[in-house]
Every structure is written in C-alpha cells, then in structure tokens.
Amino acid sequence: MWRLHHFTLCPFSRKVRFALAVKGVTHELLLERPWEKRAEFNALNPAGQTPVLQQGAMVLADSVAILEHFEETLDRTPLLGATxxxxxxxxxxxxxxxxxxxxxxxxxxxxxxxxxxxxxxxxxxxxxxxxxxxxxxxxxxxxxxxxxxxxxxxxxxxxxxxxxxxxxxxxxxxxxxxxxxxxxxxxxxxxxxxxxxxxxxxxxxxxxxxxxxxxxxxxxx
Incomplete structure (x- = not known):
C-alpha cells in the first residue's frame, strides 16, 4: 500500500489526498511536521516538504509530480482533460x-x-x-x-x-x-x-x- 507523508493543513497534501480518493487509490496517512526537519523524512525528500508518497523503494515527492504519475499510470478517472x-x-x-x-x-x-x-x-x-x-x-x-x-x-x-x-x-x-x-x-x-x-x-x-x-x-x- 502507498504511504502518504502529509501535514493536516498543507494544501499540497490535501490536493494529493483529494485526487487519490477520487481515483480510488488507497493509502496510509503518516503525519509529518516539516518544520521539525526529521532526517528520515528529509532523506525521502531533500526539499523537506510535504507531500511525499512512498511504496517500497518508490518515492514520489511534489504534488504535481505525484499526480502526473497517477494520470500516466491509471486509466480510470482522468483528471487533466480530454484534449x-x-x-x-x-x-x-x-x-x-x-x-x-x-x-x-x-x-x-x-x-x-x-x-x-x-x-x-x-x-x-x-x-x-x-x-x-x-x-x-x-x-x-x-x-x-x-x-x-x-x-x-x-x-x-x-x-x-x-x-x-x-x-x-x-x-x-x-x-x-x-x-x-x-x-x-x-x-x-x-x-x-x-x-x-x-x-x-x-x-x-x-x-x-x-x-x-x-x-x-x-x-x-
């Protein structure tokens, strides 16, 4: 299962969570406070920003990159438009x-x-x-x-x-x-x-x- 590192009031995390829910992608939520600058989190995303989506060795960072990934790999519920x-x-x-x-x-x-x-x-x-x-x-x-x-x-x-x-x-x-x-x-x-x-x-x-x-x-x- 995907693991989403997010912060409650991070709008970029919310964007990913909303889109994943619309697309039916199940994921586990892991609360992250970016200002704490945890070494384990920064190792996943050197920018130190939420959201970060992880599944095994695959790590996706940045909300645009995450959602473009699912637009390219999931046929169901396209969200970018038909033309x-x-x-x-x-x-x-x-x-x-x-x-x-x-x-x-x-x-x-x-x-x-x-x-x-x-x-x-x-x-x-x-x-x-x-x-x-x-x-x-x-x-x-x-x-x-x-x-x-x-x-x-x-x-x-x-x-x-x-x-x-x-x-x-x-x-x-x-x-x-x-x-x-x-x-x-x-x-x-x-x-x-x-x-x-x-x-x-x-x-x-x-x-x-x-x-x-x-x-x-x-x-x-």
Missing part, C-alpha cells in the same frame, strides 16, 4: 492556485495563524492577515469569473483544477481567511465540492489547539 487544450488549461489553473494563491494567501495565513500560534507561540501580525484577506477576495472574484463561463473551473468537467483550488481554499477557510459573502458562484461551487464523499474526510480533521470557524465543514456555510 491538449483542456489539459493545458487545467495545468494553468493548478499552477495558479499552487503558486499565486498559495503565495498571496495561503502561505501568509499559515505563517501568521498556524505557525506563529502553534509552533512559535506568538501573536499574528494583523496587517499581514488583512493583506491576505484582500488578496483572497480578488482570487474569489477570479473564481466567480471562471464559473460564470464554465460548469467547473477547468471547463465542462470536474477535474484537477477543482481539486487544487478546493485544497488551497479549504486551508484558507480553516484559518478564517475567506469572506464568502458577495461570491455566490464560488460559494455554490465550493458547497458542491464540500458535499463530495471524497472531500468530506479532509473537512473532518482538526489541528490540535487551532479549531476552524463554525461554518468550515457546513454545506450551507
């Missing part, structure tokens, strides 16, 4: 959330509301949190724009763009960084994601000492 154009658009949007959303929103919230509070035992910087909130609102505007033209983020079918976006948004939402009012298309889409049995286990998890807002796992927000 070269659809696959290019999916990859563009995955990169948007992995790089732009994470850099402008997720990393800031994780640093201030998770790492400072639970690891450093310090107080968050309100200015940085407000900055993340403003930038999150612009990203929700962009999601609204996409969904006014498409059934799903990448086009007509649910796929990896939706999985990546939901993974990043769920972490930001857990940390109280999203204001859903005024974003009806995004809210309706995310409610549909939250109702999926393959996504519900992620919403059920909690980080000790850091509870999410009351609406976090509710379908009606």
């Amino acid at each position: 070269p154009e659809a696959r290019a658009e999916t990859r563009r949007l995955v990169a948007w959330f992995d790089q732009k959303f994470y850099g402008e929103v997720g990393a800031l919230l994780l640093g201030e509301r998770m790492y400072k509070r639970t690891v450093l035992k310090g107080a968050p910087d309100g200015g940085i949190i407000r900055q993340a909130g403003r930038q999150a609102d612009m990203h929700l505007d962009y999601i609204d724009f996409l969904l006014e033209q498409r059934a799903w983020l990448g086009g007509g079918q649910f796929g990896l763009a939706d999985i990546a976006a939901a993974a990043h948004l769920s972490v930001a939402d857990y940390l109280g960084g999203l204001e859903w009012d005024g974003h009806d298309p995004a809210r309706t889409w995310y409610s549909a994601i939250k109702s999926r049995p393959t996504f519900r286990p992620l919403l059920a998890e909690r980080l000790e000492g850091l509870p999410p807002p009351p609406h976090y796992d509710k379908l009606d927000f």
